[in-house]
Amino acid sequence: MCKKSVFSDELKYFMPEEAELIEVTEHKKNDKPSDDATKALETILNIPLIKEADLDGDGEKEIVGAYKVNNISFIIVIKLIENNYYKIADFEGDYDDISYLNVAPITKSDKDNLVIGYNEDDSNKLSVLDFKTDGTINEIVDHDLYFDDICIDNLTCYRNKDDQSKPNEIAMWKTNARGKEQLSVYRYKKGKLVLALDAYNHYKDKRQTRTAKNTGNDSVTDALDSLDLIEPYEKKDILGKDKKELLCTSEETISEMKDSVKTRENRDNHLYPARQKTKKGIKWGYINNQGKFEIKPTYETAFDFDESGLAVVQKERNWGVINKKGNFVIKPKFQGLSPFIEKRAVAIDKEGFNLINLEGKVLTNRAYDYMNPPSNERVLVTVKGNGAQFDYGYLDMQGEEVIPPQFDMATDFHNQKAIVRVDKNTFALIDKQGNTLHQYNGFYIGELNNNRLVYQKEQGSPFGYLNEKGDVAIKPQFKMGFPFVDQVAIVAVQEGERRYLGVIDKQGNYVLKPEYNDMFPLYKNRLAVGKARDPKRPYLGSKYAIADTSGNMLTDYKFSNVTPFEEKYASAYDEQQTYFINKQGKKVSSLPVLEGTGYLSFANSLILAEIDNRMLYLDKDGTIVWEQKSTIDISQDVRVKDEKFKHSKDHIVYYPQFKGMDNKKVQENMNNRLQKLGVVKRNQNQFEEYDYNYYSDYSVISVNNDLVELEFNSYNLVNGQQRGVPFRYNAHVDIGTGKFYELSDLFKPESDYVTKISKEIKEQIEFAGDALGIYKEAYKGIDFNQPFYIDGEDLYIYFYIYSIAPKDAGYPTFRIPLSKLDDIIDHKGDFYAALKGYRVL
Template identity: 25%
Template sequence: MKKSMWSVKIILGCLALCIILLCGTACSFWKDSSDSDNAEINLYPAFVVGNGVCKWGLINDEGKFVVKPTYDHIEWEAGKRFARIYARIAEPAEANKEGAENTDPRVADEAPMSVGLIDRSNGKVILQPKYLFVTDFSEGLATVQVAEDKYMVIDEKGKTVFESKDMVGLFSDGLVWFKTLKDGEPLYGYMDKKGKVKIEPIYKEAGSFTDGQALVTIEEGIHAVINDKGKNVSNLSFARVGGMSEGMIKFLDNESGKWGYADADGKIVIQSQFDFVDSFQDGFAIVGLNNKFGLINKKGEFVIPAEYQRIIALGKGYYSAYKGSVPNPKYFPKAVFNQEGQQLTGALYYDVGNYQNGYFSVCDGKATYFIEKNGQQARKLPKFNELGRLEFDGDLIKAQFDRQLKYYTKDGKLVWESKVAYKMGNIYFEERKYMPSWTTVSYYPQMVDYQDVVLQSKINKLIENAVLENNRVHEPDAEGAFPADIREDHYSLNRYQDLLVIKYEAYYYPVGAAHGEPRVRMHHINLQDGTVYQLKDLFIPGANYRERFAAEINRQIAGSTKTEEGEPEMKFAGFKQEPSFQITRDKLIIYLLASEITEYSYPGIISFDISYDKISDIIDTKGALWQSFHKKVSGVEQLTPPADSTQGSDDIPEAEPVY
């Protein structure tokens, strides 16, 4: 019995390294948005994918690779000069002989990754991808974690400025906090740009310097604002503080349990009255009150009333907000507000990008385009009938349409777009996307360049029709809110002689529910005539295969999960409908929802392997389904599958990347 929880992959498999580093009060200072904002950008991250193998490189503004795609991932911010390049520490096992698996090419898998830096102005690698972590550049310097207790600070040419055994943050005002251990206790101090200690490590927590001042914690409940000489400017009597920005310190009043703001002298400027407070940006701060959010100025006056489910800072004093029923902005249309709290647009946009060059990227659920600062559509910039987000990146427009990456000129001419392709023996597949609405998306394969055009069209239509039937479009209600979200964005391809097996994995989420429901869908197609097989086609007529499966499933359950009394923890009561199944070379896989097995509470998919020898007496070995993957295909090389192979196209050559 195999348990398979649906898991959403998060940006970068090395995220665990970031979590280790991004700790304490200093965690918010690892990223800096000011350096290289106006840097010359000549090269753009792009990738090639074939048979699940994804490699990244850099293209020029004509869409040609200048830096060959050799990296396992590239992470970058539009408009920033430097990009992080990643390499797997250990290569994954060879899986391509077993078929081809679709993954989100923007996201690295869970394999450990090492990181380096590449200069997008010239394609030069300034830091080889062999390190644990690297921060953004700030004041021309970046911090690199070399090993568990070894750090170095580099300049923009990759030259080492100094090394340290202590964790080092981001530079600001010419100083950087560092974290060391004394008698096992973490303490913070400050260094200058040469690595010389300027303020001794005597603080429990420490923030970055701004305008010559920094907020520190001396002991629990004792805080201070210090100058760049380490002298106390003011002592703070608040039990808890939440950081300082633009001269405003967030503090918690223990008696009321509410948050307020004080200035750098410790004087209360805005009384404690909020359930949540954010840092001030551009003179404004997002605050929460009675489970709703609003925007205040430095006088504590509401600029946007606290009546929104969520408010999102867009930069330069602009915000988006929505009034939906759950705190997930994806499912609700948002309005855009300016610095004065004036509403510039109606609640029209499911996605609103950050302020950039005087524009915002917006997606209204039907198209993606730019609007100007006054809320009007930017008519001189392109509009795309796809759903996602746009960003200015150098001389191009970067478009992220779900997981498809594209680059356009500013007049809308396509420069480059990502493509995913597979080769399985003598058959080629390309990936297609079905995204009829903001919350419905499916990715699926289509045959291309096959010698039998009629058969290719038939098989492609079968696959496409099944996608349409199994991914019902959910329309928004009168207020624009979506009731459900379905993503069928993961599939795998396997070929066994004449049998093509496609496995789709999806996640259905009713908006507002505690969790969603994973789904598995299979397609078994004969590549010679386009026949779509059902489970019953594997067995002799009249065979009661469901009862045999149920008995085998309960046998496996009893052998793997028992109570303290020695009884099975679960029991399968039997199939209410035809189960989802997967044919492999040497076994049958049956998929069940966890809810189909009593006392199994998590929302997952459980798979059960049933070897053919256990059901050989009811298999129709002369039937079309069995024969489709038990005969030699002429002209196709026979390969011996790996010893531990449980599925795969073991009758075709190793899958080859197609770019």
């Protein structure tokens, strides 16, 4: 007989389809045996190993389950967050069979630990896991402990029922080689388990009571005679090691204890996306937590692996999905592909946007003009209506139009509700079936958060807030209003030409007065508040402090930027360093502190860092596990090395320098020119110091014998402007001669290569220009020095952003096989010689 757990379905939603919950057998005595002699006096129940507990100590309970896939055991943990379950842990067990699963306070009295028994050689091996708020899971049993029977109880509570302040003991019974049961009792103290000497008699008595219930009172004496207590005063512990004090392990240093935790973490099978510069451009692959590539860097883009063990990648400009072996489970056939959310992804093909499942099956009956990723089991879509109008609607997770496109505007579902615009000045709050819950009038209505909606009655009028029913909760008075987060909202007021930001509560009272240059929510009841670096030039940016949502300032204005909190930590950087801060805004010195500016983020058992536009992974002690290489091997002797020019945190440039060339003078001249190309901004505008952000980097996109194709990409953002200006430049370098080539150098001097290439591109635009988003009337042909690059046997001609297409089209690029231009190519020229690998004498 199988007894279904109340949380079985919730857990199965996050488990692999082939997985099965692990069950244990329980014998339950029947109070009223049946008269049918064929029926036993007890019922045998198969009970799933599922527990409910507060593992991270936040006061909210998680659900823990054990399951098997292909005879391998796993532990899964899910948590209810804003009415939706999310998976927060899923890891492989130490051994194939899990025989015991329980939860109880072991390390602290106010949080639960996960206690696991793994079946090994007809006994059970103990594991006790401690879940940290930063997402790490530590094993606190640091040597082998076995049991046949186990009891978790609290001796302190027995002595004083009002005292619940101390965690539990773990009592274990194990039959030794002489056939006697040995009792051992442990309690967590000072970072490890120690023998609880004061608890032996208590658990001896409990064993007596349990034995009496199981065997009958006549057998109590016999049972106690067979019970052999581990002598707590012997000079050797249960492993036979000499010891100075009564601990369940020999003395270890803090470093050795951390190593024991790492041993467990090193066994996880998580893979981490990592990018590397190669001779074919920037490629992404996946490393393990020792920093070794498990999947070689061959992808143009790579996302993290999800809970299904799948990752979205880009290969040869198309998107697909791989498993952890690097095999494609969905072939790279899409023009775009989002990461999977709720086991669904948005895929773009030539027809438009589609919804697919984990197998790559298209679920939608038609392609849409746009589609958002799923949220609350609903997918927001748009279709083109009359004229330039788009109609908004929603799909369910099977791709069916559960709410057909009909609205002028719509938001994603949050907390099972969404805002839609029915007509020009009428909005509605709807449920997941499209039923109207409330209706609102106004020019603008924002999303519902904390029972408040931002609203604007008429275009250009002040912003205020409504409650869910549509009553005015905060009268219109603000230049701009933002959604409520953590029971407060950021608002803007206008004073002359300046805009200032403040924070209000749900009644409209100021928590922080409107006197700040910038402000944004960090969540976890924290805010980043910014004062202008230069009050006369506020567009130069802000220095930030941390405040709480009660209006208390927790730090000075010392941060250049802060990211939202991940549990109890946020990433921050100043002018020199990047580090984690706690909720009080203090630097966490026990976690990595890195020179340079960027961000840190917890990634499974590692920490991902992006510092000065370079990627690395570290462990929590700050040891570098993997970092992006700074050199690219061009040939056996020649390589390209990164050089960095950092004027400030807002002005960072990487440029290439060649090493290993035979002719050192040629190498020096070539490197001097490359330095100028990299460091000097590729635009005509110059701004005074700190008035702009400027970032530039390079990549090697192809190597064809002696011809090395370099690509420089820069981004220039003038402070105070909403958008920056990207710029791309290609250099075509001959490592044999040190020459830099232009497009004209590829062709015979008398050839009209401009006309021939222009005609070829025009034909491509006529054939596929609409799909590429090209403005056909804007194309006038190429210039004599048109930007280009060569890869193998193909010439690629590209145009700058905005020149013949909108910004979203990027740099429109056209491929022309060199064979089509063979009659005008200068086969005796230096350019072609470098490309083909021979020298013209």
